[in-house]
Amino acid sequence: MRRLTLLLAALVAAGACSQNPPETAPAPAPAPVDSAAIRAREDSIRAAQARAEAERRAREEEERLRREAEAARAQLTADLAAMVHFDYDQSAIRAEDQAILDRKAAILAANTAVRMRISGHADDRGSDEYNLALGNRRAAAVKRYLAGRGITEARMDIVSFGEERPLDAGQNEAAWAQNRRAEFELTAGGADLRAPN
Amino acid sequence: MTRRWLALLLLLPAPLAAQDRPLDEGIRIGISYNPGVRPTLLVLPQAGLDSARAIVARDLDFSDRFEVVSVPAGTAPAGPAVNYRQYRVYGAQYGVDVIRGAAPGAARVRLHDLAQGKVVNEQEAPLPDPTAPGFRMAVHRLSDEVVRWVTGTPGYAASRLAFIGSDGRLWRVDADGAALAAVTAAGERILSPAWAPDGQRVAYTRFRDGAGAVLVHDLASGRRTTVPGTATGLAFAAAWSPDGRTLAFARADEDGGTDLHRADVAAGCCERRLTVGRFADNLSPTFAPDGRRLAFVSTRAGPPQIYAMSADGTDQELLAPFNFGADGPSNGPEWSPDGASVAFHREIDRAPQIFLLDVAARRNRQLTSAGRNEDPTWAPDGRHLAFVSDRSGQRQLWIVDIETGRVRQVRTPGAVRLPAWSRRLAAGTP
Structure with missing residues (x-):
């Protein structure tokens, strides 16, 4: 430990030596203090800093707005894609799902270029063939509901997957309830969605 | 001794019937049926055509028209002549065997009345090599003929x-x-x-x-x-x-x-x-x-x-x-x-x-x-x-x-x- 201290002291001494200027020119006389120039310089620095700060704020604001717009668009897309579910062997729109469809209708009304494919699905109880018909009926029930909210039928196609594409392969009530659904897929006009007024 | 050996054979489950199940719990029968009505049918031993014989034995069992008993191969001499006396101990009404046909590449399926000691019916059909694609269906069709001879309607094996x-x-x-x-x-x-x-x-x-x-x-x-x-x-x-x-x-x-x-x-x-x-x-x-x-x-x-x-x-x-x-x-x-x-x-x-x-x-x-x-x-x-x-x-x-x-x-x-x-x-x- 002591040896290390000595070594450090030697190194510091050596460094101090080498930093000595090789020639000793006379130090220039201090310039007369021009306080105005100093203020001007400081002002310009402050101004530049303020400009940079404002630009940064503007950029951040822009970024925030962009993110918000993106999130809003994503929310619109998500609202259009939100699934609705059905009771066992039923194709009637459930009361608690009406708000989901009303929201879709509002977005569709504000975005007339959007076209949508509605697919009906069934759980895997019941006959495989019957479930194809049931899925079709569910998709059509959704389409009829949206048409009733003023959406042109030509903007909506329906297909049925029957029980062919379960979300949850489980054999229990929770899985079956997940699988009895209608899904929504935008087939046109999905970019630059506008929020409804 | 011989009798005891045969009795033992009868007690052994036929190997081809290994997948059989008795009346299943989950099945209801709405009409009366007397299993005793089903005639017993012996699948006779023979030399050669083992795979065809095995398929026929299973087809006839799956037809549900017979009580099928399979006599192990090698317990009787091969050939077109059947020693009927030897099989009477089984008490079976019918015997069936598959032998080589008269035509080359053909097989002959025969239905025997064991009590009367005679061939009731027989049919010869081309039989592809067991490794050829048409072999199994050709055998299934022979099985279905046997069912038709006994019951009047063919079996369903060739499907x-x-x-x-x-x-x-x-x-x-x-x-x-x-x-x-x-x-x-x-x-x-x-x-x-x-x-x-x-x-x-x-x-x-x-x-x-x-x-x-x-x-x-x-x-x-x-x-x-x-x-x-x-x-x-x-x-x-x-x-x-x-x-x-x-x-x-x-x-x-x-x-x-x-x-x-x-x-x-x-x-x-x-x-x-x-x-x-x-x-x-x-x-x-x-x-x-x-x-x-x-x-x-x-x-x-x-x-x-x-x-x-x-x-x-x-x-x-x-x-x-x-x-x-x-x-x-x-x-x-x-x-x-x-x-x-x-x-x-x-x-x-x-x-x-x-x-x-x-x-x-x-x-x-x-x-x-x-x-x-x-x-x-x-x-x-x-x-x-x-x-x-x-x-x-x-x-x-x-x-x-x-x-x-x-x-x-x-x-x-x-x-x-x-x-x-x-x-x-x-x-x-x-």
Whole structure:
């Protein structure tokens, strides 16, 4: 430990030596203090800093707005894609799902270029063939509901997957309830969605 | 000593009957049947043609027309002459053997009356090499002849079951559970197969992204043609008319309904609609064997039930009686080859069970009760039904003899669904 201290002291001494200027020119006389120039310089620095700060704020604001717009668009897309579910062997729109469809209708009304494919699905109880018909009926029930909210039928196609594409392969009530659904897929006009007024 | 040895043999289960099960708990029999009525049939020992003999022994057992006893090979000298005295100890009425035929490459199946000591009937047929593709079907056809000699109607061994595997492909398997083979390529999702009456084509739905075309697949060439009126949209549940010219099928409409249509497959034209459901679905058609009536599923009364109509769509009526509000949904009808009954499944406590409708009496008979049992399809003998059951834990094919209630499993790797049984397949079917 002591040896290390000595070594450090030697190194510091050596460094101090080498930093000595090789020639000793006379130090220039201090310039007369021009306080105005100093203020001007400081002002310009402050101004530049303020400009940079404002630009940064503007950029951040822009970024925030962009993110918000993106999130809003994503929310619109998500609202259009939100699934609705059905009771066992039923194709009637459930009361608690009406708000989901009303929201879709509002977005569709504000975005007339959007076209949508509605697919009906069934759980895997019941006959495989019957479930194809049931899925079709569910998709059509959704389409009829949206048409009733003023959406042109030509903007909506329906297909049925029957029980062919379960979300949850489980054999229990929770899985079956997940699988009895209608899904929504935008087939046109999905970019630059506008929020409804 | 000899007698004791033979008695011991009788006590041993025949090796080919190892998959047999006694009357299953899940099967109800609605008519009386005396098993003693079944004649005992000995599968005689012989030299050579071992694989043919094994197939015949199993086919005759699966026909459920005989008590089959198999005498181990090598206990008797081979040759066309049969020492009848030697087999009387079994008390069997009939003996059957498969020997080489007079023509080269031919086999001869013989039915012996053991008591009278004579050949009752015999038939010779070309028999391909056991490794050749036509071998098993040629043997199955010999088995079916033996059944015909004894009972007057041929057996169902020379037939196949088509079904959908868990991989979505169409598979087929011989009625005895052997020779499993894929029919369609991997990656396609197939639904609702239906054998053409000629056994050389299968119609099915190729399901793709919510759409489904009905295709007719020629099994020999692999060539597929799209049925008129099914190229777009979702068409499914195809059924052949008995003359093989027409396909009836269901089609899901833009308005949400599903209705029955028919198209002329032979001419490749003339698709037309048979039902106008409005607020009801009509699907899963099946032709009566005379081709004049169709049974189908309709939701016109709410839950799906079994209805019938003329083949042109007129004269619609309820076919299988049900108690409104009490009986569960009914689906999957298939008209029997003799026209006397329609098999279907009906949900009891939300589990589907196999039912038989007596068409003349309009009475239903429940056939199964254990597990989920669905999608019945008739064997060509009109006496056996295949259906999908999860009684073994996984959805598998099961075959029931509706006369005795005896069931057996057709073991397949993975879960299966939507089985369809062919009619009798022609000689030379690979």
